Amino acid sequence: MKPTDTRDPEYYHKVVDCQYACPAHTPVPEYIRLIAAEKYTEAYMVNWESNVFPGILGRTCDRPCEPACRRVRVEEEPVAICRLKRVAADQKGEVKSLMPQAPFPQNGKRIALIGGGPASLTVARDLAPQGYEVHLFDEQIAGGGMMRSQIPSFRLPETVLNEEVNYILDLGIHTQFLTYVKSLKEVISKGYDAVFVGTGAPRGKDLPKLPGRKEGGAFIHIGIEWLASVAFEHTKSIPKKVIVLGGGNTAMDCCRTARRLGGKEVKVVVRSPFSEMKASPWEKEDAAHEDIQIIDNHVPLSFEVEGNQLIGMKFQKVRAVYDEKGKRQLIPTDEPDVFIEADEVLIAIGQQNSFPWIERDLGLEFDEWDMPVVDRKTFQSTLPNVFFGGDAAFGPENVITAVAHGHQAAVSIHLFCEEKDLNDRPSPYTNLVSQKMGIHEWSYDSQIAADHRFVVPQAKKSITLKDRKKEVELGFDVPIAFKEAQRCLNCDVQTVFSEDRCIECDACMDVCPTSCITFTPNESEDQLRQNLLVPAENTTQDLLVSDILKTGRVMVKDEDVCLHCGLCAERCPTSAWDMQKYFYSVTKAYQVPAPLPSFKK
Amino acid sequence: MSYLKPQFSHPKLPKNKLGYTLKEYEGSLSTLCAGCGHDSISAAIVRACFELSIEPHLVAKISGIGCSSKTPTYFLGNSHGFNSVHGRMPSVATGANMANKDLVYFGVSGDGDSASIGMGQFVHVIRRNLNMVYVVMNNGCYGLTKGQDSATADQGSKNKSGNINPFQAIDLASMAIELGATFVAQSFSGDKQQLIPLLKAAIRHPGFAFLNVISPCVTFNNNPGSTKSYDYVREHIEATSARDLVPDKNEINVQYKAGKSAQVEMHDGSEIQLNKLDLDWNPEDRISAANALQKARAKEEILTGLLYVNTEWKDLHGTLKITSTPLNRLKEGELCPGNKVLGQINESFR
Numbered sequence: 001m002k003p004t005d006t007r008d009p010e011y012y013h014k015v016v017d018c019q020y021a022c023p024a025h026t027p028v029p030e031y032i033r034l035i036a037a038e039k040y041t042e043a044y045m046v047n048w049e050s051n052v053f054p055g056i057l058g059r060t061c062d063r064p065c066e067p068a069c070r071r072v073r074v075e076e077e078p079v080a081i082c083r084l085k086r087v088a089a090d091q092k093g094e095v096k097s098l099m100p101q102a103p104f105p106q107n108g109k110r111i112a113l114i115g116g117g118p119a120s121l122t123v124a125r126d127l128a129p130q131g132y133e134v135h136l137f138d139e140q141i142a143g144g145g146m147m148r149s150q151i152p153s154f155r156l157p158e159t160v161l162n163e164e165v166n167y168i169l170d171l172g173i174h175t176q177f178l179t180y181v182k183s184l185k186e187v188i189s190k191g192y193d194a195v196f197v198g199t200g201a202p203r204g205k206d207l208p209k210l211p212g213r214k215e216g217g218a219f220i221h222i223g224i225e226w227l228a229s230v231a232f233e234h235t236k237s238i239p240k241k242v243i244v245l246g247g248g249n250t251a252m253d254c255c256r257t258a259r260r261l262g263g264k265e266v267k268v269v270v271r272s273p274f275s276e277m278k279a280s281p282w283e284k285e286d287a288a289h290e291d292i293q294i295i296d297n298h299v300p301l302s303f304e305v306e307g308n309q310l311i312g313m314k315f316q317k318v319r320a321v322y323d324e325k326g327k328r329q330l331i332p333t334d335e336p337d338v339f340i341e342a343d344e345v346l347i348a349i350g351q352q353n354s355f356p357w358i359e360r361d362l363g364l365e366f367d368e369w370d371m372p373v374v375d376r377k378t379f380q381s382t383l384p385n386v387f388f389g390g391d392a393a394f395g396p397e398n399v400i401t402a403v404a405h406g407h408q409a410a411v412s413i414h415l416f417c418e419e420k421d422l423n424d425r426p427s428p429y430t431n432l433v434s435q436k437m438g439i440h441e442w443s444y445d446s447q448i449a450a451d452h453r454f455v456v457p458q459a460k461k462s463i464t465l466k467d468r469k470k471e472v473e474l475g476f477d478v479p480i481a482f483k484e485a486q487r488c489l490n491c492d493v494q495t496v497f498s499e500d501r502c503i504e505c506d507a508c509m510d511v512c513p514t515s516c517i518t519f520t521p522n523e524s525e526d527q528l529r530q531n532l533l534v535p536a537e538n539t540t541q542d543l544l545v546s547d548i549l550k551t552g553r554v555m556v557k558d559e560d561v562c563l564h565c566g567l568c569a570e571r572c573p574t575s576a577w578d579m580q581k582y583f584y585s586v587t588k589a590y591q592v593p594a595p596l597p598s599f600k601k
Numbered sequence: 602m603s604y605l606k607p608q609f610s611h612p613k614l615p616k617n618k619l620g621y622t623l624k625e626y627e628g629s630l631s632t633l634c635a636g637c638g639h640d641s642i643s644a645a646i647v648r649a650c651f652e653l654s655i656e657p658h659l660v661a662k663i664s665g666i667g668c669s670s671k672t673p674t675y676f677l678g679n680s681h682g683f684n685s686v687h688g689r690m691p692s693v694a695t696g697a698n699m700a701n702k703d704l705v706y707f708g709v710s711g712d713g714d715s716a717s718i719g720m721g722q723f724v725h726v727i728r729r730n731l732n733m734v735y736v737v738m739n740n741g742c743y744g745l746t747k748g749q750d751s752a753t754a755d756q757g758s759k760n761k762s763g764n765i766n767p768f769q770a771i772d773l774a775s776m777a778i779e780l781g782a783t784f785v786a787q788s789f790s791g792d793k794q795q796l797i798p799l800l801k802a803a804i805r806h807p808g809f810a811f812l813n814v815i816s817p818c819v820t821f822n823n824n825p826g827s828t829k830s831y832d833y834v835r836e837h838i839e840a841t842s843a844r845d846l847v848p849d850k851n852e853i854n855v856q857y858k859a860g861k862s863a864q865v866e867m868h869d870g871s872e873i874q875l876n877k878l879d880l881d882w883n884p885e886d887r888i889s890a891a892n893a894l895q896k897a898r899a900k901e902e903i904l905t906g907l908l909y910v911n912t913e914w915k916d917l918h919g920t921l922k923i924t925s926t927p928l929n930r931l932k933e934g935e936l937c938p939g940n941k942v943l944g945q946i947n948e949s950f951r
Contacts, residue, residue: 073612074609074612075609439602440602440603440635441602446603447603447605447607448607448608448609450608503636503819503823503831503832504791504831505636505637505638505641505790505791505817505819505831506641506644506790506791506793507635507636507637507640507641509644510640510641510643510644511630511631511640513606513607513609513610514607514609514610514611515610515611515614515623516611534611534613534614534615535613537613550835551835561609561611561612563607563609565603565607566603567603567606567607567630570602570603570635571631571635571636571640572635572636573634573635573636573637573819573820573823574636
């Protein structure tokens with residue numbers, strides 16, 4: 001193998017599994033260390049710079065970082081990254097003075113943002129400090145998009161939402177709420193330098209062809225519309241017996257909201273097996289905790305209506321069968337159809353994009369699924385001054401993905417307005433600094449905590465089920481937050497190897513608690529992976545390979561289960577190993593040109 | 602500074618026949634200087650015991666005083682240990698071995714502990730062919746007292762403060778052969794490929810097995826001009842052969858293309874396989890081994906590998922005709938068989 005090029009900013013980035021998995025690449029270990037040090041304000045700002053909504057995401061994020069956490073590979077449970085983020089938001093001090101301060105010197109350019117959700121708000125935050133005049137249009141009464149209309153208050157209190165939305169709007173954003181944009185042509189004709197579309201996936205899927213859909217119409221609601229109606233206090237109650245169709249997180253929000261509005265027997269009925277439901281495992285747990293029954297492997301057949309009243313639904317029982325390619329088919333079992341009583345039904349089987357307000361003769365191309373053609377890197381549509389992001393760009397995802405889109409779209413809009421090449425993206429900001437404090441001392445806690453993941457305490461069910469706005473999760477208190485933070489393995493503190501210093505004493509190889517380091521003759525990557533002390537079978541993790549050493553061997557380190565405990569560097573007599581903190585930050589539009597010279601070859 | 606090892610290990614760490622991983626053979630985190638050769642030897646002992654599937658509770662580690670003699674804390678944490686008086690490890694090992702001959706005995710010593718204060722004990726334990734592995738972690742200096750030249754420092758070798766050693770060195774391996782040790786090997790802490798098979802063979806050898814391991818002192822004797830530094834040893838090393846211990850000779854199925862080879866059968870049915878012999882040397886001939894060592898020394902080479910082995914000699918228990926049951930397992934009934942038996946014994950002397 002060729003020696004690893006650690007000058008590539010992505011090499012060490014990939015070692016920080018959580019940060020690499022995060023769509024916005026939030027520097028997770030960095031803020032977890034700050035939380036352990038009780039520097040909550042600083043921890044909040046590291047988050048805010050990167051993901052814009054720390055308090056919201058600390059409660060509602062889909063957490064792509066957690067399955068990626070190294071702790072999963074060496075222990076079992078990941079660090080509770082998401083809920084630690086919430087601790088930073090809960091415990092922080094005054095932060096507003098640390099944010100960019102409006103008014104900003106104007107650059108004379110005007111940008112329109114259509115939709116007021118996470119993607120648009122991110123674009124607004126990134127562009128306003130550069131002097132753009134940002135106009136935001138949304139049909140709702142306030143900003144936040146689906147975070148306001150779809151995420152129930154018992155998961156995300158309105159105060160938290162308002163606080164973080166307002167941090168952005170206070171940057172001098174011109175808002176036009178209660179304004180439904182009916183025509184893109186009309187917006188463009190107003191002479192904006194660029195238009196960003198962040199209208200989400202606002203249309204809930206329906207079951208229009210299912211018998212009884214029309215007759216029972218008054219008792220059947222689309223999940224996201226119903227949630228919005230609850231959020232804006234148009235709907236205040238629901239009858240006793242409720243069926244929720246669907247197995248995603250929206251279904252979980254629907255059933256739990258129904259329990260708070262008067263639903264006593266709330267059942268979630270889903271086509272797929274329980275284990276394959278799209279809802280996050282913790283959301284399913286929370287629903288079960290609130291006495292909600294989840295019935296899997298049931299396909300809806302009809303809505304049953306008697307007189308003018310919905311009485312229930314009929315389902316067919318199925319089982320999942322998989323072909324050689326792993327493709328799933330739901331095969332009916334021979335059992336009789338099942339009737340489940342219901343007074344009302346909520347349909348939460350998915351969301352779709354909807355662009356009836358975009359004229360098809362503008363030169364903005366749509367594909368065969370009626371989705372706009374959007375560049376995956378620049379988020380530019382085929383109409384050069386129109387950009388897309390969030391769920392509106394490539395279909396429903398989640399808040400953190402929308403934020404990541406927003407950052408990139410803002411960069412593109414800035415480059416576009418400066419008449420620069422959109423494909424010449426700014427390099428990330430990176431920094432690699434030794435953590436050595438003394439002969440055997442590091443500036444980070446290198447000891448590996450043996451604690452198991454701590455559980456976030458919840459308010460009593462007897463209280464939360466009575467009040468739709470009462471937040472269920474109480475969040476970690478400070479002592480537990482510290483212990484949970486100490487579970488972090490500090491994967492951003494990199495093991496940096498300098499072959500010219502190595503005397504091949506093997507001390508690192510001998511001491512490594514997880515047998516990551518091997519000195520061996522060089523081979524092809526496949527062969528090398530087999531020749532290590534413990535074969536490196538996880539090919540998603542890279543090998544760090546040195547240049548040829550004095551004895552003709554190479555040093556090979558399997559990044560897979562490295563604990564970043566620093567023992568290799570502590571036992572190295574010549575400092576050929578050093579523990580160096582790697583900071584990686586995606587460059588945002590308001591930081592362009594990059595704050596420090598980019599990566600030099 | 603870290604003083605505890607993390608609890609986690611590689612989830613796919615291989616297991617031996619007993620179902621143990623390497624972790625069960627490790628000890629505490631070393632407090633020796635970073636990069637000390639002794640730590641590599643400890644790691645080699647850990648691996649040798651792991652690979653031979655030795656039950657950790659059937660091993661006893663006995664040492665004297667010095668950096669080397671601290672190491673038993675850093676390997677085989679689940680085994681017996683005795684950190685004895687300076688230079689007196691052989692006496693304690695002899696006593697322990699007399700009481701329970703069924704354990705594997707590791708005597709760990711250094712150049713000061715063996716070649717100076719313990720020389721008297723060293724020569725006699727060889728003479729008695731005590732069944733043990735005697736490892737000298739040889740760094741040519743007194744590391745614990747800031748690096749004075751030891752008795753194994755080569756004449757003309759320069760120490761860290763620039764002084765040239767005026768005295769002749771004691772060559773422990775030559776001496777062991779001369780005194781009749783039945784297994785003599787020499788190795789280098791920085792070459793585990795060689796050291797681990799040698800340790801495994803030494804463990805299986807039914808008698809006194811001596812290993813002189815050059816182990817650089819990174820703090821006091823790793824400077825230019827030293828003959829025990831990593832660089833010097835790597836430049837002057839010469840191996841007698843490539844070797845491996847084959848635990849069961851029926852398993853031999855490797856065909857070597859070129860070079861001579863030799864098998865040395867061990868007492869327990871295992872076999873030492875020596876390949877690619879490129880020296881005019883016979884591992885079972887003392888004169889040839891002594892000559893090879895002298896020739897290498899004349900060429901300023903450090904001859905490593907298995908130098909001499911003899912499996913014919915009886916160990917101390919055999920020579921003294923001691924009962925096959927370890928003494929510590931004899932009960933009062935066997936040790937004090939009563940008046941009648943005493944009468945019979947007395948009668949036999951009349």
